[in-house]
Structures are given as structure tokens and as C-alpha cells.
Amino acid sequence: MSHHTYRVTEIVGTSPEGVDQAIxxxxxxxxxxxxxxxxxxxxxxxxxxxxxxxxxxxxGLKVGFRLDE
Amino acid sequence: MSHHTYRVTEIVGTSPEGVDQAIxxxxxxxxxxxxxxxxxxxxxxxxxxxxxxxxxxxxGLKVGFRLDE
Amino acid sequence: MSHHTYRVTEIVGTSPEGVDQAIxxxxxxxxxxxxxxxxxxxxxxxxxxxxxxxxxxxxGLKVGFRLDE
Amino acid sequence: MSHHTYRVTEIVGTSPEGVDQAIxxxxxxxxxxxxxxxxxxxxxxxxxxxxxxxxxxxxGLKVGFRLDE
Amino acid sequence: MSHHTYRVTEIVGTSPEGVDQAIxxxxxxxxxxxxxxxxxxxxxxxxxxxxxxxxxxxxGLKVGFRLDE
Amino acid sequence: MSHHTYRVTEIVGTSPEGVDQAIxxxxxxxxxxxxxxxxxxxxxxxxxxxxxxxxxxxxGLKVGFRLDE
Amino acid sequence: MSHHTYRVTEIVGTSPEGVDQAIxxxxxxxxxxxxxxxxxxxxxxxxxxxxxxxxxxxxGLKVGFRLDE
Amino acid sequence: MSHHTYRVTEIVGTSPEGVDQAIxxxxxxxxxxxxxxxxxxxxxxxxxxxxxxxxxxxxGLKVGFRLDE
Amino acid sequence: MSHHTYRVTEIVGTSPEGVDQAIxxxxxxxxxxxxxxxxxxxxxxxxxxxxxxxxxxxxGLKVGFRLDE
Amino acid sequence: MSHHTYRVTEIVGTSPEGVDQAIxxxxxxxxxxxxxxxxxxxxxxxxxxxxxxxxxxxxGLKVGFRLDE
Amino acid sequence: MSHHTYRVTEIVGTSPEGVDQAIxxxxxxxxxxxxxxxxxxxxxxxxxxxxxxxxxxxxGLKVGFRLDE
Amino acid sequence: MSHHTYRVTEIVGTSPEGVDQAIxxxxxxxxxxxxxxxxxxxxxxxxxxxxxxxxxxxxGLKVGFRLDE
Structure with a gap:
């Protein structure tokens, strides 16, 4: 199939250590x-x-993932 | 566990009365x-x-809730 | 006719009472x-x-209304 | 019932052809x-x-749909 | 005269066909x-x-036009 | 004096009742x-x-007030 | 009457001289x-x-003016 | 090499036909x-x-391209 | 000391003459x-x-200044 | 008391090391x-x-703190 | 040729005198x-x-100029 | 000379390690x-x-540098 659709979900990652670890x-x-x-x-x-x-x-993170056809 | 992850869902609340009731x-x-x-x-x-x-x-409302570990 | 055009006008409603009444x-x-x-x-x-x-x-309010054809 | 609640989901539609087809x-x-x-x-x-x-x-598209009561 | 003033009006064009036709x-x-x-x-x-x-x-479109002097 | 300077402070008002009361x-x-x-x-x-x-x-509120000359 | 409504119109002022004169x-x-x-x-x-x-x-300027009651 | 750097250039494509052709x-x-x-x-x-x-x-378009190492 | 912290305060300068004088x-x-x-x-x-x-x-102006250590 | 008010102050933290240390x-x-x-x-x-x-x-950081009643 | 492409470059002009001279x-x-x-x-x-x-x-200024065909 | 002009270029730095290293x-x-x-x-x-x-x-990074006079 010549095209895909993606879904975007919004989450919040946390960490006591810092930005990279929270991501x-x-x-x-x-x-x-x-x-x-x-x-x-x-x-x-x-x-x-x-x-x-x-x-x-x-x-805060928007995470995109490919939907099944 | 020392950290949680939250998910954010987006909804639209409505009301004929006003802003607070729609929320x-x-x-x-x-x-x-x-x-x-x-x-x-x-x-x-x-x-x-x-x-x-x-x-x-x-x-329009973004609503955050804690995900299970 | 299969389509309409709308105009958007910008106003400011006011009230001594609160947000809903100002709207x-x-x-x-x-x-x-x-x-x-x-x-x-x-x-x-x-x-x-x-x-x-x-x-x-x-x-501040943007108010949309349908234009006559 | 006098009011509805809607949910908004975010997706990304794609197409090799152009903007309208991706939508x-x-x-x-x-x-x-x-x-x-x-x-x-x-x-x-x-x-x-x-x-x-x-x-x-x-x-990128936000898509709104009515939730069941 | 060495300068003009323009007014900007906001409209919403619509079409069942697509973005260009709505514009x-x-x-x-x-x-x-x-x-x-x-x-x-x-x-x-x-x-x-x-x-x-x-x-x-x-x-949604902002449309600018020149005002008469 | 022909002009004043204002300061803008940012606060967050809260209320269990609603938006107007929090303001x-x-x-x-x-x-x-x-x-x-x-x-x-x-x-x-x-x-x-x-x-x-x-x-x-x-x-969240930005609140402006006039500074003494 | 205890409240007024204002309308906001959008214009573009121009000048060969500078920002203040264009306003x-x-x-x-x-x-x-x-x-x-x-x-x-x-x-x-x-x-x-x-x-x-x-x-x-x-x-570009938004200009607000009071509407007659 | 384990990483690349990209440059982003900004252009404006134009067309008498429409959005896709201008892109x-x-x-x-x-x-x-x-x-x-x-x-x-x-x-x-x-x-x-x-x-x-x-x-x-x-x-208006931002266009990203990979820089040589 | 190898680093400083700055505070940012928000003010509004005014003038009957123009933008530069208000700043x-x-x-x-x-x-x-x-x-x-x-x-x-x-x-x-x-x-x-x-x-x-x-x-x-x-x-409106945000003004930054260095805090004492 | 059933509600608090918070103040938000804006600062800029700095560091030669990186983002987390500057925060x-x-x-x-x-x-x-x-x-x-x-x-x-x-x-x-x-x-x-x-x-x-x-x-x-x-x-740049906005920092919120609770005001005394 | 019926269309042109423009490039947009970003610069910062400065002046001890004021906004217009910096532009x-x-x-x-x-x-x-x-x-x-x-x-x-x-x-x-x-x-x-x-x-x-x-x-x-x-x-800060974005400056647009026409590219040669 | 009493003033300089700066150019701003936009790049994207990448790293498998984290934000600071990508910068x-x-x-x-x-x-x-x-x-x-x-x-x-x-x-x-x-x-x-x-x-x-x-x-x-x-x-994504905007990087500013001073142009030669």
C-alpha cells in the first residue's frame, strides 16, 4: 500500500534525575x-x-506510531 | 517505583449554561x-x-491521568 | 448551492459580573x-x-456568521 | 440529554499526491x-x-467525535 | 499620495472538494x-x-484590501 | 508628568467553585x-x-499596576 | 448602562518613514x-x-472602538 | 559516524494553480x-x-537537508 | 563563580511620542x-x-537583570 | 482555608554543563x-x-510559589 | 516563466538609536x-x-528575496 | 563602527545520547x-x-553569528 496513517498520543514522562531520563x-x-x-x-x-x-x-511528549492497515 | 507516566487525552465538554458547567x-x-x-x-x-x-x-480540555505501572 | 462563505467579526463583550455574562x-x-x-x-x-x-x-470574541449568497 | 462530550484524537494522514488526498x-x-x-x-x-x-x-489532523452518553 | 492604508477582513471559505477550491x-x-x-x-x-x-x-482566510484615500 | 510605567506580576488564583471565583x-x-x-x-x-x-x-493571571514616579 | 461592547477592526498602516509614522x-x-x-x-x-x-x-494594527448601545 | 547534522532553509514556493503545485x-x-x-x-x-x-x-516552506560530515 | 542567575521582570513603558521613547x-x-x-x-x-x-x-517589556550570588 | 494563591516569578538559570544543571x-x-x-x-x-x-x-524558567494567606 | 521562488534569510539588525534605525x-x-x-x-x-x-x-528580521530561475 | 549585523542559521543537531549532546x-x-x-x-x-x-x-537550533562589516 502506498501510504500509512499514524496516530499521535500525548504522555508526560517523569524522572527525579533530569530531562533525558524523563523522556x-x-x-x-x-x-x-x-x-x-x-x-x-x-x-x-x-x-x-x-x-x-x-x-x-x-x-510532555507527543508520540507517533503507525496504524495497521 | 520512583516515577510515574501520565497520559493526556483531549475532550470537548459542552453546556447550554456556561464555561464552568461545560468543564x-x-x-x-x-x-x-x-x-x-x-x-x-x-x-x-x-x-x-x-x-x-x-x-x-x-x-476544549486536555485531561491528564496516571498510567498503571 | 453546495457551499457557504462565513464572515468573522471580532468584538469585546464586557460585564461587571463575570466571564459568562461578558460573553x-x-x-x-x-x-x-x-x-x-x-x-x-x-x-x-x-x-x-x-x-x-x-x-x-x-x-475578546470572534463571531462567525453566514453571508448571503 | 441537553449536552454531549466529544473526544479529539490526533492522527497524521499521508499521501504521495498532495494535501487534500492526505487529509x-x-x-x-x-x-x-x-x-x-x-x-x-x-x-x-x-x-x-x-x-x-x-x-x-x-x-497532522485533530479529529473530533461524539462520545456515547 | 505616498502611503495607503489597508483593511483586513476575516472570512471562512468552504467547499466539498478541497482546500484550493475552498480558498x-x-x-x-x-x-x-x-x-x-x-x-x-x-x-x-x-x-x-x-x-x-x-x-x-x-x-479561514484573512483578506486584505486597499482603502480609498 | 506625561507618562507612567506599569509593572506586571503573574499569579495563579484558585477556587473550588469555578473560573470567576478563582480570578x-x-x-x-x-x-x-x-x-x-x-x-x-x-x-x-x-x-x-x-x-x-x-x-x-x-x-493564571497577569496583573498590571502603576509604579510610583 | 453598566457595560459596553467594543468592536475590533484590523488594518495595515504604511509609511516610507518608519514604524511610528505607519501606526x-x-x-x-x-x-x-x-x-x-x-x-x-x-x-x-x-x-x-x-x-x-x-x-x-x-x-498590522487591531483597532478597538466602542459600539453604540 | 553515529549522528548527522541537518540544515533548515526557508523558501516561499509560488503557483497560480494552488497549494500543492506551489509546494x-x-x-x-x-x-x-x-x-x-x-x-x-x-x-x-x-x-x-x-x-x-x-x-x-x-x-512558506522550511526545507531540511543533511550536511556532509 | 562559573555561573549567574538572572531575574526577568515585566513592565509596560509608555510615551505620547512613540515606540522608542516608550521603551x-x-x-x-x-x-x-x-x-x-x-x-x-x-x-x-x-x-x-x-x-x-x-x-x-x-x-510591554521583559527586563532581565543579574542576581547577586 | 479552602484556596491558595500562587505567585510566578521568571528567572534564567545558567550552566556551562548543560540543560539539567542550568535548571x-x-x-x-x-x-x-x-x-x-x-x-x-x-x-x-x-x-x-x-x-x-x-x-x-x-x-528560562517560570517558578511558582505559594503566597502566605 | 509563470512563477518565482523566494528565499527567506534571518538576520538581526542593531542600532544604539532605536527600532527604525536597527531595521x-x-x-x-x-x-x-x-x-x-x-x-x-x-x-x-x-x-x-x-x-x-x-x-x-x-x-530580528526575516528578509525575502527572489531566486534566479 | 557602532553597530553589527548578525545572521541566524537554523540547524538540527542529533545524538543517540540525549539533548545536551545533540546541541x-x-x-x-x-x-x-x-x-x-x-x-x-x-x-x-x-x-x-x-x-x-x-x-x-x-x-532544532537557531544559531546566530556576527557578519563582517
Whole structure:
């Protein structure tokens, strides 16, 4: 077939360590239930603070995956 | 586990009454099928007009909920 | 005829009471001079303060209406 | 019932032919699994290039559909 | 005179056929009542769906025209 | 003096009741420490959910006030 | 009456001299046909170049004016 | 080598026919001087009007291509 | 010390003369109370109209300054 | 009390090391003078280059903290 | 030939005097190396502060020019 | 001379490791052909996924450099 359709799902990955690990945690969780993941795009970077320190970095992600024909 | 992943779903809540009720109607419907709802964010406020009056207010909402590990 | 064209006019409705009433006041005024109003979209919510209180809420609205063929 | 709630799903329709066909391909795929499709909105138009030519146009779409009560 | 002022009006052109025809339909309707049309700019591309198919493509357009001195 | 300078401070007002009350709560708190409040502008509307219900609406506000000469 | 409605019209003022004069030219032209002008807002600053020099600065303006009750 | 760097150039393709042809014309011209074109992204759709008709559609494009190592 | 932190404050400078003077008036007022001002960024250009003329240009400014270690 | 108000301050954290360290440096400096820090949000990521290398990464941050009642 | 392609280059013009002169300085420098300059668009207005005064205004500009066939 | 003009070029740096390394890779490649690099700004963070894992992080960068007089 000459074309595909993709679906884009939005998630928020989190990590106490930093931005890259929050992205990886989010992608890991998404790949547990979705197949044919193709790309991601960061939509926002936020975080939760406790006692003047970063408790969790929260990275918004759009994740695209190919739908079956 | 030291971190969670959240999913964000986008809905449009509607109401003939106004903005707050449209938000509540959308959240009520979302909570009928989704557990662990955590936050929402208004993305747009629109409405449908009939005979020069507001028939329905339509409020776009992103709703975040925690995924199971 | 198989298609229509719509015009979009931009107004600011105001109210000392709140957001919903400001929207209704703006739509009421628009419907006094325009026919075939079809939809609205909120573009911004601002307000004027006097003596530390809200004197008027000001809601920016795009209002769409169908043009005659 | 006096109000409905809608869900908005995000997809990317593709086509080697052009923008309109990519939209139609995306909507066709969405309608294969979703009922009560109501509107769409184009979020972006991109494309993949090979040998200096357009291999596929990729059109991002938000698609809204009515949820059952 | 060494300068002109332009007015920008916002319309929505529609078509069951596609994006280009919706733009043309909107411009045709605008040119029926406005003279000295100079440029247009697409602000959004949306559409209405019926029975899983595109009933109408709706293209938001800002249309600029020169005001008489 | 022929001109003033204004400062803009950003706050988040909250309320379990709805958008208008969250705006009023934020403005009330700002007016407790700032004089010459002049206008506000809503930057975002979010909320916190608990047990599938709205616990608090959170309204982001930019609040402008006139600086002393 | 306790509230007013405003209309917002969009124009482009131009000038070979610069940004401020383009704004003034646009406002002058608007005030020739509209009463009760209240505020303006710059939406964009562009210009036309000829022979490597600025022929005209073009300033997009939204102009708000109070509607009669 | 385990990674590439891409450059993004911005062009405006034009056509009297429509959006798809304007994109193709822009890509054709870009591929005359650039190798390894990889993707494009539409940044805006505008057009020039003459005698109440579309003289040219103008499509802003960001075009990405791989740089040599 | 190998790094600094900066604070960004938002003000609105005004002037009956024009954009440049409104920026200068805002910066002058900010420098009366803040030390180590480093940069500014224009966030919006608006103005107040009276009797069909510009009474004041209002320029929104973000002003960055270095915090003491 | 059933509601809180939060204030949002904007800072720029910097670091020669990278994005995560710049965020931490900014938050550390903010927590030296502000209590009850609750969340942050990245507004932009920039950097200063010297001799073709990154001298400092600069991360814009909005930091929210709870105001006393 | 019935159509042209344009390239858009991004520059930052600067001036100790103000916005208009910074635009002119940037255009002058661009016209020293590029032919067929056609239009510009202001993308941002920033500035550098020294001793509480404006050292340079910096105006971001997109400059469009026609490519040879 | 009392002022400089800067050019802004847009690139995409990539890395299998993470965001900071993708920025560094992009800057390294840019500095191989451009002199007087002055600043960068992140425009987007995306990535390519393979087998449910991040194959490459892709960071869009605007890079500014000073033009010779």
C-alpha cells in the first residue's frame, strides 16, 4: 500500500534525575502497550519542587506510531 | 517505583449554561471511563449560536491521568 | 448551492459580573445588527481593576456568521 | 440529554499526491475504527523528500467525535 | 499620495472538494462586495465530517484590501 | 508628568467553585499587598482533579499596576 | 448602562518613514470613518523593499472602538 | 559516524494553480542547488490577489537537508 | 563563580511620542530601582486612543537583570 | 482555608554543563530567597557561544510559589 | 516563466538609536550581499542594557528575496 | 563602527545520547564552517524511535553569528 496513517498520543514522562531520563521513562512506558512507535516531540518541560529542590522533572511528549492497515 | 507516566487525552465538554458547567460536564464524562484523573487544562472556549443566542458553550480540555505501572 | 462563505467579526463583550455574562453581553450586541450568527470563539479574557476589585471583565470574541449568497 | 462530550484524537494522514488526498486518507483510516466523527482540524503540513522530490505529504489532523452518553 | 492604508477582513471559505477550491470560493464571495482586494492569508484549515467522510472543507482566510484615500 | 510605567506580576488564583471565583480570589490576594492595580489578563485555565471531580480551578493571571514616579 | 461592547477592526498602516509614522497613518485613516476609537494593538511589522532599501514599512494594527448601545 | 547534522532553509514556493503545485515548485527550485533534501514543513499559506482573483498562491516552506560530515 | 542567575521582570513603558521613547521611559523607570540590568525584550506594542489620536503608546517589556550570588 | 494563591516569578538559570544543571542552578538561587516553591516550567533554552563552543546554557524558567494567606 | 521562488534569510539588525534605525542597518547589510530583496518581517525586538541604559536595540528580521530561475 | 549585523542559521543537531549532546553536535558542525558564532536558541526537541527505543534525539537550533562589516 502506498501510504500509512499514524496516530499521535500525548504522555508526560517523569524522572527525579533530569530531562533525558524523563523522556526515556515516558517512551519506555509507551512502548509497553503500543507497537510501531516512530517519533516523539517534546511539548513542554515542567517540574515539581519540594523543599526548594526538584522532586520530579515532567516532560510532555507527543508520540507517533503507525496504524495497521 | 520512583516515577510515574501520565497520559493526556483531549475532550470537548459542552453546556447550554456556561464555561464552568461545560468543564464539569466534560470531566464527568471522562471520569466515567478513566481512572486516576489528575489535572485538566483548558485549550479553547468556543460556542454554537442559534437565533442570536448561545445554544452551547464548548470548552476544549486536555485531561491528564496516571498510567498503571 | 453546495457551499457557504462565513464572515468573522471580532468584538469585546464586557460585564461587571463575570466571564459568562461578558460573553452573553457581547453576543447580544452582535445579534442586534448581524443575522445568521453561527459560532463564537474566545480569544482573550482580560479585565479592568478599580480600588483593588474587578470593575469589568472583558472577553475578546470572534463571531462567525453566514453571508448571503 | 441537553449536552454531549466529544473526544479529539490526533492522527497524521499521508499521501504521495498532495494535501487534500492526505487529509482524506487520514479520515478514511480514522472512520474505520471510530464512529460519530464530527470535525477535523489541520495542525501541520509536512512532507518527506527523496531524490529532490516529494515522496509523501504528511498532514497532522485533530479529529473530533461524539462520545456515547 | 505616498502611503495607503489597508483593511483586513476575516472570512471562512468552504467547499466539498478541497482546500484550493475552498480558498477560491471564499475569495469569489469577498470580491462580490469588496474592491481592491490585495492579498490573503490562510489562518486555519478545518472541516465538517458526515458518515465518516468530508462534507465540507472550511478554510479561514484573512483578506486584505486597499482603502480609498 | 506625561507618562507612567506599569509593572506586571503573574499569579495563579484558585477556587473550588469555578473560573470567576478563582480570578476574584487571585485579585483579592494581589490587592492585599499591591496598590494601583489597573488590569488583569488570563494566561491559562487549569485545574486539579481528585476522585474524578474538580478539586480546584487554577487561573493564571497577569496583573498590571502603576509604579510610583 | 453598566457595560459596553467594543468592536475590533484590523488594518495595515504604511509609511516610507518608519514604524511610528505607519501606526499614525493607519490610525488617522481609521478615525476618518470610525468614532469612539479606544485602543490599538500592533499585530505585525513588515515592509516592502525596492533596490535594497525600505520602500514602505507596513504595520498590522487591531483597532478597538466602542459600539453604540 | 553515529549522528548527522541537518540544515533548515526557508523558501516561499509560488503557483497560480494552488497549494500543492506551489509546494512542488518550491521544492523543485530548492533541489536545483541543494543535495540530500530530507523533509519540508509548511510555515504559512498566503496569496496575491488581482482583479478579485488569485494571481499566485505563496507557500512558506522550511526545507531540511543533511550536511556532509 | 562559573555561573549567574538572572531575574526577568515585566513592565509596560509608555510615551505620547512613540515606540522608542516608550521603551526608554520603561527602562529608565526600571533602572531607578534595579541594578545590573542586562537585556530587554518587547512583548507587545499597544496604545490608547483619544479623539481619534494616539494618546499614549504602551510597550510591554521583559527586563532581565543579574542576581547577586 | 479552602484556596491558595500562587505567585510566578521568571528567572534564567545558567550552566556551562548543560540543560539539567542550568535548571538546578536557577532553582537553587530562587530557593535562597523564596519559600514554598511549588513548580517550575521551562520557557526557553538558549546559550552563549565562544570560540565555536558552548560557554553557557541559559534556561528560562517560570517558578511558582505559594503566597502566605 | 509563470512563477518565482523566494528565499527567506534571518538576520538581526542593531542600532544604539532605536527600532527604525536597527531595521535599516540590517537591511543595508543584507543588500550588500543579496540582490532582489523583496520584503522583510520583524520577528522580535530586544536590546542590550549597560549602566541602566539601552546600549543597542536588536531587531530580528526575516528578509525575502527572489531566486534566479 | 557602532553597530553589527548578525545572521541566524537554523540547524538540527542529533545524538543517540540525549539533548545536551545533540546541541553540542549541532554547534560543533556549525563551527566547522561558520566563524564568530555568538548564540543559539533551541526551537524544538524531537526524536526518532526504533524498536520502542530512542534511536536519535533531534534538537532544532537557531544559531546566530556576527557578519563582517
Amino acid at each position: 526515556r521513562n515516558g517512551i519506555d512506558r509507551a512502548s509497553a502497550t503500543l507497537r510501531e512507535l516512530d517519533w516523539f516531540e517534546v511539548t513542554q518541560i515542567r517540574g515539581h519542587l519540594e523543599d526548594g529542590r526538584i522532586a520530579h522533572v515532567q516532560v | 464539569r460536564n466534560g470531566i464527568d464524562r471522562a471520569s466515567a471511563t478513566l481512572r486516576e484523573l489528575d489535572w485538566f487544562e483548558v485549550t479553547q472556549i468556543r460556542g454554537h449560536l442559534e437565533d442570536g443566542r448561545i445554544a452551547h458553550v464548548q470548552v | 452573553r453581553n457581547g453576543i447580544d450586541r452582535a445579534s442586534a445588527t448581524l443575522r445568521e450568527l453561527d459560532w463564537f470563539e474566545v480569544t482573550q479574557i482580560r479585565g479592568h481593576l478599580e480600588d483593588g476589585r474587578i470593575a469589568h471583565v472583558q472577553v | 482524506r486518507n487520514g479520515i478514511d483510516r480514522a472512520s474505520a475504527t471510530l464512529r460519530e466523527l464530527d470535525w477535523f482540524e489541520v495542525t501541520q503540513i509536512r512532507g518527506h523528500l527523496e531524490d529532490g522530490r516529494i515522496a509523501h505529504v504528511q498532514v | 477560491r470560493n471564499g475569495i469569489d464571495r469577498a470580491s462580490a462586495t469588496l474592491r481592491e482586494l490585495d492579498w490573503f492569508e490562510v489562518t486555519q484549515i478545518r472541516g465538517h465530517l458526515e458518515d465518516g467522510r468530508i462534507a465540507h472543507v472550511q478554510v | 476574584r480570589n487571585g485579585i483579592d490576594r494581589a490587592s492585599a499587598t499591591l496598590r494601583e492595580l489597573d488590569w488583569f489578563e488570563v494566561t491559562q485555565i487549569r485545574g486539579h482533579l481528585e476522585d474524578g471531580r474538580i478539586a480546584h480551578v487554577q487561573v | 499614525r497613518n493607519g490610525i488617522d485613516r481609521a478615525s476618518a470613518t470610525l468614532r469612539e476609537l479606544d485602543w490599538f494593538e500592533v499585530t505585525q511589522i513588515r515592509g516592502h523593499l525596492e533596490d535594497g532599501r525600505i520602500a514602505h514599512v507596513q504595520v | 512542488r515548485n518550491g521544492i523543485d527550485r530548492a533541489s536545483a542547488t541543494l543535495r540530500e533534501l530530507d523533509w519540508f514543513e509548511v510555515t504559512q499559506i498566503r496569496g496575491h490577489l488581482e482583479d478579485g482573483r488569485i494571481a499566485h498562491v505563496q507557500v | 526608554r521611559n520603561g527602562i529608565d523607570r526600571a533602572s531607578a530601582t534595579l541594578r545590573e540590568l542586562d537585556w530587554f525584550e518587547v512583548t507587545q506594542i499597544r496604545g490608547h486612543l483619544e479623539d481619534g489620536r494616539i494618546a499614549h503608546v504602551q510597550v | 538546578r542552578n536557577g532553582i537553587d538561587r530562587a530557593s535562597a530567597t523564596l519559600r514554598e516553591l511549588d513548580w517550575f516550567e521551562v520557557t526557553q533554552i538558549r546559550g552563549h557561544l565562544e570560540d565555536g563552543r558552548i560557554a553557557h546554557v541559559q534556561v | 535599516r542597518n540590517g537591511i543595508d547589510r543584507a543588500s550588500a550581499t543579496l540582490r532582489e530583496l523583496d520584503w522583510f518581517e520583524v520577528t522580535q525586538i530586544r536590546g542590550h542594557l549597560e549602566d541602566g541604559r539601552i546600549a543597542h536595540v536588536q531587531v | 553540542r553536535n549541532g554547534i560543533d558542525r556549525a563551527s566547522a564552517t561558520l566563524r564568530e558564532l555568538d548564540w543559539f536558541e533551541v526551537t524544538q526537541i524531537r526524536g526518532h524511535l526504533e524498536d520502542g527505543r530512542i534511536a536519535h534525539v533531534q534538537v
